[in-house]
Amino acid sequence: MAYDSKAGSDWTDDELDVIVADYFSMLGQELARHPYVKSHHNAAVAGAIGRSRGSIEFKYQNISAVLHELGLPWIFGYKPAVNFQNALFDAIDRHLTGNRDEAYRQAPTRVLHVAEPQSVFVPMPQAEDPPSKRSAGLERLVRKFDPVERDFRNRELGKGGEQFVLDIERQRLIDQDRSDLARKIRWVSMEDGDGAGYDILSFEPTGTEMLIEVKTANGAAKTPFFLTRTEVEVAEERKDAWQLYRVHRFAQTPQIFTVNPPLAAALRLDPESWRAAIR
DNA sequence: CGGCCTGGAGATCCTGGTCA
DNA sequence: TGACCAGGATCTCCAGGCCG
Numbered sequence: 599m600a601y602d603s604k605a606g607s608d609w610t611d612d613e614l615d616v617i618v619a620d621y622f623s624m625l626g627q628e629l630a631r632h633p634y635v636k637s638h639h640n641a642a643v644a645g646a647i648g649r650s651r652g653s654i655e656f657k658y659q660n661i662s663a664v665l666h667e668l669g670l671p672w673i674f675g676y677k678p679a680v681n682f683q684n685a686l687f688d689a690i691d692r693h694l695t696g697n698r699d700e701a702y703r704q705a706p707t708r709v710l711h712v713a714e715p716q717s718v719f720v721p722m723p724q725a726e727d728p729p730s731k732r733s734a735g736l737e738r739l740v741r742k743f744d745p746v747e748r749d750f751r752n753r754e755l756g757k758g759g760e761q762f763v764l765d766i767e768r769q770r771l772i773d774q775d776r777s778d779l780a781r782k783i784r785w786v787s788m789e790d791g792d793g794a795g796y797d798i799l800s801f802e803p804t805g806t807e808m809l810i811e812v813k814t815a816n817g818a819a820k821t822p823f824f825l826t827r828t829e830v831e832v833a834e835e836r837k838d839a840w841q842l843y844r845v846h847r848f849a850q851t852p853q854i855f856t857v858n859p860p861l862a863a864a865l866r867l868d869p870e871s872w873r874a875a876i877r
Numbered sequence: 878c879g880g881c882c883t884g885g886a887g888a889t890c891c892t893g894g895t896c897a
Numbered sequence: 898t899g900a901c902c903a904g905g906a907t908c909t910c911c912a913g914g915c916c917g
Binding site for chain 3: 635636637655659675676677
């Protein structure tokens with residue numbers, strides 16, 4: 599092949615643009631649950647830029663790694679691979695800037711049906727030790743497409759996650775022969791509005807109240823999230839009942855890990871904003 | 878020498894055929 | 898109709914090699 603000389607050379611911006619666009623087109627199909635064939639995409643990119651199947655595969659994994667850092671969904675079959683070149687940040691920046699909706703893509707609004715509710719619960723991920731250092735380029739990209747802010751602003755995502763948890767809680771109680779309690783579950787944030795410091799009132803099979811605050815992300819488990827002052831206060835006041843349900847990977851295969859008070863034992867809480875008043 | 882890339886092994890999934 | 902199977906297609910992972 600005339601392209602053999604590309605082996606070992608850095609990817610050019612043009613090549614990166616091609617593969618990034620292709621990756622997002624696959625991701626779009628995956629999120630829409632349209633079947634597609636990865637190897638066909640790989641072959642099309644290979645034909646367009648003349649690199650080998652293996653190197654394209656690896657670059658897909660690099661793109662997964664960057665999207666993972668951005669708290670965006672990534673293609674499950676391409677395990678995030680670090681060691682990405684800096685030029686990749688710029689290519690992803692160009693794509694997201696030119697197709698802004700993709701960074702803010704809505705989660706499916708229809709609620710996914712879960713056959714086995716307990717299977718969505720996973721342990722809380724371990725914090726990295728030591729925390730991995732981000733390069734300046736990645737840091738800049740994360741700031742520009744801040745996943746925490748994005749999830750927080752996305753009300754539809756939040757409501758979708760709450761509906762998902764509501765269904766799981768109902769199913770859980772029905773499975774435990776407490777359909778009487780299942781009927782008493784309340785979607786507090788929907789019925790009474792935000793401000794209670796939790797979203798869903800549910801129950802243990804014993805009848806004990808559970809105050810569930812739902813935080814939803816399309817990204818990975820480790821994506822940070824915002825807590826309001828009220829939520830933190832209610833978590834403290836109702837230590838025994840309050841629980842955080844962190845829903846993640848919502849657009850693809852939703853999973854949940856839970857956090858119990860005291861919050862400071864499990865989470866690092868950094869103040870983000872201040873209420874300012876004239877004095 | 879280390880960052881970056883490659884090739885291929887093995888695992889898994891899919892499809893179509895056979896048979897009860 | 899559905900269970901089962903073979904083998905082809907596709908996917909996933911990573912050890913090791915190349916190049917600046």
